[in-house]
Amino acid sequence: MPGFATEEGTAAYRKRIGRRAGAAHWRACRGLTLSSVGIGTYLGREDEATDRAYEGAVRRALELGINVVDSAVNYRHQRSERSIGAALRALLSDGGIKREEVVLATKGGFIPFDGGVPASPATYFNETFVKPGILKPGDVVAGHHCMTPRYLAHQIDLSRANLGVDTIDVYYVHNPETQLSLLERPAFLDRMREAFRGLEEAVSEGKIRLYGVATWDGFRRLETARDYLSLPELVGLAREVAGERHHLGVIQLPYNLAMTEALTLTNQKVGKASLSVLQAADRLGVYVMTSASIMQGKLARNLPAAIAQVLEGLTTDAQRALQFVRSTPGVGTALCGMQNVAHVDENAALAAVPPAPTEKLFMPG
Numbered sequence: 001m002p003g004f005a006t007e008e009g010t011a012a013y014r015k016r017i018g019r020r021a022g023a024a025h026w027r028a029c030r031g032l033t034l035s036s037v038g039i040g041t042y043l044g045r046e047d048e049a050t051d052r053a054y055e056g057a058v059r060r061a062l063e064l065g066i067n068v069v070d071s072a073v074n075y076r077h078q079r080s081e082r083s084i085g086a087a088l089r090a091l092l093s094d095g096g097i098k099r100e101e102v103v104l105a106t107k108g109g110f111i112p113f114d115g116g117v118p119a120s121p122a123t124y125f126n127e128t129f130v131k132p133g134i135l136k137p138g139d140v141v142a143g144h145h146c147m148t149p150r151y152l153a154h155q156i157d158l159s160r161a162n163l164g165v166d167t168i169d170v171y172y173v174h175n176p177e178t179q180l181s182l183l184e185r186p187a188f189l190d191r192m193r194e195a196f197r198g199l200e201e202a203v204s205e206g207k208i209r210l211y212g213v214a215t216w217d218g219f220r221r222l223e224t225a226r227d228y229l230s231l232p233e234l235v236g237l238a239r240e241v242a243g244e245r246h247h248l249g250v251i252q253l254p255y256n257l258a259m260t261e262a263l264t265l266t267n268q269k270v271g272k273a274s275l276s277v278l279q280a281a282d283r284l285g286v287y288v289m290t291s292a293s294i295m296q297g298k299l300a301r302n303l304p305a306a307i308a309q310v311l312e313g314l315t316t317d318a319q320r321a322l323q324f325v326r327s328t329p330g331v332g333t334a335l336c337g338m339q340n341v342a343h344v345d346e347n348a349a350l351a352a353v354p355p356a357p358t359e360k361l362f363m364p365g
Helices: 007-020 048-064 075-093 121-130 149-163 176-181 185-204 231-245 277-284 305-310 317-327 341-352
Strands: 026-029 032-035 037-040 068-070 103-108 168-174 208-214 248-254 268-270 273-275 287-291 333-337
Touching: 007 032, 007 341, 032 037, 037 048, 037 341, 048 068, 048 075, 048 341, 068 287, 068 333, 075 149, 103 149, 149 168, 149 185, 168 185, 168 248, 176 185, 185 208, 185 231, 231 248, 231 268, 231 277, 248 277, 268 277, 273 277, 277 287, 305 317, 317 333, 317 341, 333 341
Parallel strands: 037 068, 037 333, 068 103, 103 168, 168 208, 208 248, 248 287, 287 333
Antiparallel strands: 026 032, 268 273
């Protein structure tokens, strides 16, 4: 599938969705129009039934006003990316969507299996990655993470093949803080700089459009933590590599009712100011996508009654948890795993619901 998400295409998608989505459902990222809710594809069995369920869920999401689709090459051993590709091909073939309307995001860093766990993981690793020269064993940290430019270039091509597209809209280095379990910070920053150099090259080749980092712990740690990540420092590395016209444009981190550090922890130094990562991203012109919006289902049931009173007009706890995230200032797109059409129908209903007022969402007590 040639092409990529464009300003004109995503604006046309918004217009076509029409009254099914309110104005506040749409967010701006470097000229693109993105939905405030995105579909994630992390969890699930590695089997054909789950493949088909995800394919149907992605198709339904794109039909209902969700035009952000998130994955990673290692999710379900590459099967999630392939399900997304199948859904896109089907929609494109019947005219239900155009490639330029969809924002595709995926990640590389963790070493993926191919469809399932092999009989001998060590043999698979050597035959697939070491012998062809894609990586050296010394490039790998914690037994499963690599972010050298050559490895990421290989993974980008693998993801493009799985998704069936020429160009990926957003490509993340996946949990780069994993490297800090072994490397000292100067060596880690050297590796990040080289990774960004390789990603800028991928942009110039038309294989990706934007890049960033998708993290779990890094942006939610105190500055003294070994695996802490500084967004200003990472943006500084991108500027070293490509100047002010760099393409580090998006980050991803967990944020939900139980994991509020993105909003509440002022661990990012921008100039003399101590800011939260949401504030720092806004100051630095970086779009934020949040993961774990309903905490892998844990926040989809039995929320306190007080939350239901504040997040009124909604019918399920999953909707309320997702509404909290998408209503938080600084959040661009709230990602939520949706394994079937029923999950999509439930979450896509938020498109027509205005975000909760900030003063009501964060009132004292």
